[in-house]
Amino acid sequence: MTDHMISRQKIEYIRSLMHKKGREQLGCFVAEGEKLVLDLLKTRLELLEIFCTSDGLHDVRHQFPSVNVTLLSGKEMERISAFKNPSDVLALFRIPEAKKMTSDSLNGINLILDGIQDPGNLGTIVRTANWFGIPNIFCSNDCADIYNPKCVQSTMGALAHVQVYYLDLSELLKQATDLKIPVYGTFMEGENLYKTELAERALIILGSEGNGISSGLKKFLTKKISIPAFPEGSRELESLNVAISAAIVCAEFRRRTKA
Numbered sequence: 001m002t003d004h005m006i007s008r009q010k011i012e013y014i015r016s017l018m019h020k021k022g023r024e025q026l027g028c029f030v031a032e033g034e035k036l037v038l039d040l041l042k043t044r045l046e047l048l049e050i051f052c053t054s055d056g057l058h059d060v061r062h063q064f065p066s067v068n069v070t071l072l073s074g075k076e077m078e079r080i081s082a083f084k085n086p087s088d089v090l091a092l093f094r095i096p097e098a099k100k101m102t103s104d105s106l107n108g109i110n111l112i113l114d115g116i117q118d119p120g121n122l123g124t125i126v127r128t129a130n131w132f133g134i135p136n137i138f139c140s141n142d143c144a145d146i147y148n149p150k151c152v153q154s155t156m157g158a159l160a161h162v163q164v165y166y167l168d169l170s171e172l173l174k175q176a177t178d179l180k181i182p183v184y185g186t187f188m189e190g191e192n193l194y195k196t197e198l199a200e201r202a203l204i205i206l207g208s209e210g211n212g213i214s215s216g217l218k219k220f221l222t223k224k225i226s227i228p229a230f231p232e233g234s235r236e237l238e239s240l241n242v243a244i245s246a247a248i249v250c251a252e253f254r255r256r257t258k259a
Contacts, residue, residue: 006051006076014080014092020145027095029147032081034089038063039157046094053077056088082149095147099163101172106181108201109253110136112169114217115208116242119144123154124243125206130158132250137164138172138203140214173220176203182222185213186245190224193252200257204249206242225249 016022017030028048031037034056041047041064051070052060060069077086111129116122122144129137144151146164155162176183184198185205205221207213213221227240227248240248 006070006072006080011076011079014090017092018082018149020148023095023145023147028092029095029152030082030090030149031093031152032083032090032149033087033153034059036153036157037089037091040091040093040160041067043157043160045096045160048092048094050089050091051077051080052090053088060089083153099165101165101167103175103179105136105163105165106176106179106201106203109134109250109257110138110203111246111250112172112183112203112205113137113139113143114169114205114213115140115211116143116206117209119148119151120154121209121241121243122146122148123151123156123159125246126151126155126162126164127158128243128247128250130155130161132254134250135163137162138169139164139166140169141166169217170220173203173217177220183220184223184225184249185218185221186249187212187224187226188239190226192228193225193249194228196223196225198253198256202253204253206246206249209242 014030017026017028023029031040037050038059047067049070050060050067051072053072053074057069057071060067077088077090080090111125111134113122113125116125116139126137126146143166146159152159173183181201181203182199183203183205186207205213205217227245
């Protein structure tokens with residue numbers, strides 16, 4: 001069945017989900033983009049509603065013929081989109097219940113994000129973690145929200161496959177220390193990543209875009225690592241983008257470990 005038109009009340013409801021407070025109060029989030037929505041429909045996430053323009057309707061109907069769709073005009077889609085250039089498909093999904101962390105959550109290689117502010121960077125890191133089979137990302141409470149529309153879009157569906165925790169990182173790192181899990185931190189000045197011994201069970205800390213790893217977490221580090229610039233010794237830019245750094249580090253850990 002396909003419904004037409006959208007009420008002002010529904011528009012206000014969807015617009016409220018562009019803000020973290022609205023998402024927390026209503027327990028759902030927005031996903032925009034045909035490929036993203038179709039990918040999320042194949043996961044464990046619970047679909048609440050889906051909206052399409054006539055251009056986006058065909059593929060949704062083809063892959064998910066039983067899903068109820070609200071058909072909108074391009075102008076109506078503009079009113080509910082978080083982006084300057086709206087897509088042809090927008091969906092609302094329920095935010096899944098937060099999963100409790102256990103000691104098993106620290107098995108293998110996992111990422112720690114300290115104060116990552118940009119939703120696009122966070123989403124790209126989640127997508128990268130999914131690519132390299134990294135199951136968990138532990139975020140400081142001041143990181144961007146994983147359900148921010150820009151972040152959701154940047155994950156390209158990976159948020160359904162990577163567990164993202166928000167917690168006190170000091171407590172997490174104390175637990176890692178007790179379990180004798182090595183903790184690596186990325187720095188401009190550190191041991192060359194490509195020459196450093198890498199553990200098969202490890203936590204990797206990536207610091208914020210502007211301030212790096214916070215001083216309170218540095219005491220937990222086992223090793224500071226650095227991605228060298230080429231040619232060796234040259235550095236015309238101050239630093240790499242944090243999402244790019246995450247991809248390089250994850251790739252090197254996967255290349256040299258069996259975890």
